[in-house]
Amino acid sequence: METPTVPLDILPELVRDSELKVQFVQEGGNSFVIHTHTARRRSAEEKWLVKRHLRSGGQGSVDLQTRVVEEFGEPSIRAVKRIEIPDLHKAARSKMYQRELETIAKFSQAKFSKLFVTSYGWYLSPGYINIAMEYCELGDLNKYLRNSLLCPENRLPELDTREIVYQVLEALSTMHEENFCHRDLKLANILIKRTGPRWWVKVADFGLSKRGGNDSTTNFSAGSRGYMSPEISGFKDLDSKVDPYAVDMWGLGQVVSRLLTGQVLFPTQLDLGRYYFGDIKFPEKRLRDAGATDDVTDFVKSLTRIEPAKRLTALGALDHPWMDMSLNLDAESRSQNPTEGSETMVDTENPSNVWPDGFGAQPKAEQTTRLKPPPPSNARPDEPSANLGNGGPRSEKAAEAHKESGNQLFKEEKYDLAIEQYTKAIEIIPSSAVYLGNRAAAYMAHFRWEEALADCLKAMDLETPTPKLRLRLGRIYTRLGRPEEALVLYGQIPDLVREKDVNRANHIAKSIKSAREALEVNKDYSSALSFVDQAKVELGTLAPTPREWKLLRAEASIYIWQRDGELAYLAEAEEILRDLLGKDYNDSEAHHLDARIQVTKAMKPTDADGSSTQPTTTNEGPDHTVNTEDTKESVPGDERPTQPTSDINSDSHSVSSMSEYYAKEIVRVKTIGNEAYKKGQFTRAMEIYSDALVIWPSDKTNNARVALNRAQTYIKLGEFQLAIKDCERALRLDPSYEKPHIIKEHAEKLLGETVKQGTDEGEAEQENMKAPGESPSDTRKEASQAQNDATAIICPKCGESFQSQWEFINHARRLDHFVDSDS
Secondary structure, three states: OOOOOOOHHHOOHHHHHOEOOOEEEEEOOEEEEEEEEOOOOOOEEEEEEEEEEEEEEOOEEEEEEEEEOOOOOOOOEEEEEEEEOOOOOOHHHHHHHHHHHHHHHHHOOHHHOOOEOOEEEEEEEOOEEEEEEEOOOOOEHHHHHHOOOOOOOOOOOHHHHHHHHHHHHHHHHHHHHOOEEOOOOOHHHEEEEEOOOOOEEEEOOOOOOEEOOOEEOOOOOOOOOOOOOHHHOOOOOOOOEEOHHHHHHHHHHHHHHHHHHOOOOOOOHHHHHHHHOOOOOOOHHHHHHOOOOHHHHHHHHHHOOOOHHHOOOHHHHHOOHHHHHHOOOOOOOOOOOOOOOOOOEEEOOOOOOOOOOOOOOOOOOOOEEEOOOOOHHHOOOOOOOOOHHHOOHHHHHHHHHHHHHHHHHHHOOOHHHHHHHHHHHHHHOOOOHHHHHHHHHHHHHOOOHHHHHHHHHHHHHHOOOOHHHHHHHHHHHHHOOOHHHHHHHHHHOOOOOOHHHHHHHHHHHHHHHHHHHHHHOOOOHHHHHHHHHHHHOOOOOOOOOOHHHHHHHHHHHHHHHHHHOOHHHHHHHHHHHHHHHHHOOOOHHHHHHHHHHHHHHHHOOEOOOOOEOOOOOHHHOOOOOOOOOOOOOOOOOOOOOOOOOOOOOOOHHHOOOHHHHHHHHHHHHHHHHHHHHHOOOHHHHHHHHHHHHOOOOOOHHHHHHHHHHHHHHHHHOOOHHHHHHHHHHHHHHOOOOOHHHHHHHHHHHHHHHHHHHHHOOOHHHHHHOOOOOOOOOHHHHHHHHHHHHHHOEEOOOOOOEEOOHHHHHHHHHHHOOOOOOOO
């Protein structure tokens, strides 16, 4: 099949002008990307080494590249996002990459550089568009909050939250004023340039962005769970229009909630559905429990109103009292006037440049100015002043005394005590890169690698790093399983670095590269596991295994289990994926591997324990049709797919059109939901069906079946109103579909019986007074059973009893007491 290309004539001029000329070279097993610039006074060539894969997501994958400089200067780092070029007839996908290129080119202009991740241009490779962007070494807010060392409470104080949200709002208001909307705002798309107390963040990832106008949900179905507004989560009619600007504001409300409380307002689709239909009120208590003020509580409320038209706009949010207060923050939580800044090295062009020239995301040389300390009154009254040590010789002397004490304790190998002394010195003079570097060394000796990394990065932010600090940082990167970054640093200090440091980093890099080749090219899964184990030998003591390595092990283990049926490999893969999803439930790669396991289990003739997976009765099977003579609901999955499904794992290249591809995806996800339903995991099944409903709303036939499956799940959960809504939705999608009428009537009866039970206490007695031989209807029995199921729940892990489904769900979510086995 001919490789798709990009028709340049359909791209805006701004996008065409940012294309980079490119050549691809293979040397010594390494891949290089070369850009030539001929418009300058002398020809120049940029040579970039493709170092490693950073991450994958729904809209593409990202690789790390380092610039190789032959004669002079230092290497630079960039992130390159790779987007598969669709066939031209796949209009939706084509429009997506066109939008992303246009949006990135638009907001990479110098006047927007403080708010958005900058693009350095784009180029084509066979089958892919590659977008070169600045690399933010500190990562994104989602990873920061989940790092218990950097963020022990997994949430931020309100002052820090306001500092971040103000900057995100500035970015959103700029986009909206320019008639653009983001449509996938979440913590993972907010990258960190500098951490607190003076945060600097940038908005990134425009894969779902759109230029202006209302949107129809038939063309707009993407986003991230937990951040998607009700109108794009399957709770609104498909024919209704969506205001994408209001979608952005809803996402911002979830961002504020995550920052303040550690979780989004509506963690599950069920929570969101109950809020949308008015069954629960805005969860204000969660914010209050986290110490939120009245202003920020009202701010979040105003962003997450059910009706999109009633939500705050970006400009309206900037005028909210909570944001007005952010204009007057103290010296620690907001940048100061140049005459009042703290005594740190500050880039006057870019308010925070984490890396020195040639190493970080900014390839230009820094222009630094040492600023005067602020008046003491600018410090918070309840915290040590950030510039206490700059006030005179006494404070500097005290800080030096703590440092010397720390040095002595370090020599005595009393590292925990040394850390305490260095910390006291840092509290007096936070702007000392020396104190931070010393504490980082103590952290390393104490095997606290991530804390050591944080101190080194802060030290490099404060002043031009010394060779010793670069060496220390390189060793930390090596011990954390990040050899590429280590080798870049080692290349800057060839006279100081030792051979064994370079060899260790090279060994890790080579082992992981070999593991990836064994997995993806040679299909030698046992060797892939062996190479990962070899790399792990070089990790620091107590250092966490990198996420990428875990995914490699999980994928190789799954392949071995699928091929040989070895249950030990399945158990290892499931344990890895539970760990990854426990840390980041939005980890798309982990979800993909988990889905592969679930689908394989569904397709296998036997379960992992050897028992038959085939249903023992007809109403257990995925193709069961409802018995119209009985009002009992059927098991979801009763309808066969409306398109070929010979191989639900087949590569998307074999699908002849976008709609067929997404139809297959809907069926695949629905099948996983069916398996969860059959195991009695109704809450999980409901969430999986909800995911299926937003894959491709234009496919009304398949979505009608999914909506009905979710309706039957709601019945199991005792949510009869939501079940009725989904039945009505299924009928709107496919008026010829008869089964929703039956299920709806059934749900209405159950709802009526539940209401009667709660409002007429004498009804049960009247039922018992009927003539001999007369018994309550089957429907009444089923309603009673459904009610009992919702009010008598025992936690399978701790044995605690709960009177309602929701009490149990909250308990299980808080303590991680969910189980995968039948309950």
